[in-house]
Amino acid sequence: MKVRILRQQSPVSAPYWESFVYDGPADNSVAGALDYLNYHDDIINAEGKRTTRIGWECSCLQGICGACAMVINGRPALACETFLRDLKGEEIEIRPLRKFPVIHDLVVDRSSIQENLKQANMYIGEYQPAEDGDHSHQYAAAKCLKCGLCLEVCPNYVNGRTFFGAAFANDCYLVATRNRSKGGSVRTLYAEHFGKTCSKSLSCMEICPMKISTLASMAHLNRKPRK
């Protein structure tokens, strides 16, 4: 099986495609296949030439850290949860997420997700939960990995400077429901950085590995809060 990867040696260098021959276990995940290609002392590409190790990142390899988010055969996904047996064709094409600056090969800089939360002071602080809270959705929203897959497919998210995307909206929901006193200011920030711009394609929900219903967060935040 051939694995074609869009590589980039540094944040300022030009991207280029490089292919590799994968002859490892067929039941591997894409993360496992990348690990396999990087395993030997000498990394050899499909042309038989020595090359550099493929840059990618992971922490848990079980769909919890979100670090291995990338675009696999045109679809944004976690590499650890995408299995070779489920991919069609004899060649796999892998590229880094396109909405974030590339650091090295498949490693991107997603710090804008956290920076936007920090800039908006989106933290719970004192725990004063809403009495009518939907605990099952709070539990679901708290599972956000900040992987950035929802931003990759979002037609409204460009670079995170004004529109912050679904990960932000879900955190707004969490803060508003777990600290009632912040509800008003959170709703203002939610409207400014999400609500006014979101075109409701809901592609974020389709791609989210944690199956978070951003629509449920939106419904709560768009509702007039109880006094």
Ligand code: SF4
């Ligand atoms: S909402 Fe889902 S897709 Fe978006 S960052 Fe969180 S876990 Fe990833």
